[in-house]
Amino acid sequence: MKKILGGIAMILALGTTTVNAQNAPLPQQQIEVTDSELTEFAEVFQKMRMVNQEAQQEMIQVVQEQELDLQRFNEIHQANMDPNKEVETTEAESKQYKIVVAELEEIQPQFQQRMEKLIGESDLSKERYQQLVMALQKDPELQQRLQKALQG
Template structure:
């Protein structure tokens, strides 16, 4: 059983791909997602964009390494995700053999062991761009609901 939902969330973000700029940031539970207003200067948004790009690279590397661990164990990525989701949802109806269950637990333990390194690399990318993790997350949360801020970020990243 996975000890951290954050790891599970990251695992699925990696294996299923990223759909938006905010996929790599900590997601709040749905009921807590609400408009977060943050005053962000162009300079700070530029730092955020730089950190975000570096975090994306860390995530791509992490995705490859985690997928490699899954495949090395003999699992198909899709089957691993199916079993993993079932391990997180007690109501899921997925047939899993004892061998698959054991192998899944071993792979999850390996992936959990890798998380610290990736987390450090992400935090380093943030601090290297003169932001702290809390501020980065605050901007990321604001980006989830602030369309003007999203447009400013898109322009920065395209320019």
């Protein structure tokens, strides 16, 4: 089921930790992160996970409303995203797939806005949040500190 949800989430590019990463500044070697910043980041991160879970549930509902199996939807989607993959579809499946993708593309901005709003409501700027995301990807010590902050 996680694989299926991941595939659906991929469509909308709803990462639990990234918001418009393409606009993020270039990563720095290592940045200084205070405990209070990390605590604030952890709070935003948790809230974003909740929004992401809601988004996944809504996406699943969209797929199911078209009476398309989640796994089948993912197979079709992966084939559409990867020119090296092929999958045979019926005319009905192709139509259902297109309807689902159109609906998902329509709801995606709402969830993106909610995620951006969560950052805006925090003490972190969007730029600083992005810096922390990028630092976390490369710094195992910072990842451990985040784990502790998430548990505490």
